Amino acid sequence: MSNAYSVFQDCVSNAQFRNKSILDIVTKLSEQTALLNRAVSKSVTHCGCVKINAKKQYINNQKSIEENxxxxxxxxxxxxxxxxxxKIEEEMGDLMFYLASLCETLDINLDDVIEQKTDFLKTFGKYSLL
Ligand SMILES: [Zn+2]
Incomplete structure (x- = not known):
């Protein structure tokens, strides 16, 4: 294990003992996603350092992907x-913890997941926008 994700996954493996069941891990992963979303929302609604100004977005088929x-x-x-x-970084770290824990339990290497997704994005990334 040489990559940062593998090192992280190894640390998670050594630290994870309370929620070892796959059921605990998948539900904690969902719960942690909600906590991350809550932290992002509170930056808008409680702190106010960021604001959300959303509207429908249009993809112009006459323009290039880069222009869009x-x-x-x-x-x-x-x-x-x-x-x-x-706070958001803390929640992201906890989310990564449960994701790495899920990888560990399913005997999936997080480095492999990242590498496969990186390869996919390098090949099809621009085209997955449309
Ligand atoms: Zn803030």
Whole structure:
């Protein structure tokens, strides 16, 4: 295990003992996703460092993929303050913990997952937009 994800997965494997059941892991993974979404929402509704300004987005088939990428919006105004950024990073870390734990339980190498997805994105990434 040489890659950062493998090192992380190994650390998770050594630390994971309370929620060893696959049922605990998948439900904790779902719960952690909700906590991450909650932290992002609170940066808008409680802190206010970022605002959401959303509207329907249109993909113009007359434009190139690159032109469409530029015109599409993330609907986010502002920047995360350090406190919100720290909280969101913490929740992302916990989410990664349960994802790595799921990989470990299913005998899947997180490095392999990342590598396969990277290869896919390098090959089809632009075209998965449409
Ligand atoms: Zn904030």
């Amino acid at each position: 990428k530029i015109s599409l919006d993330n609907h986010l105004d502002g920047c995360l303050c350090p406190r919100c950024k720290d």
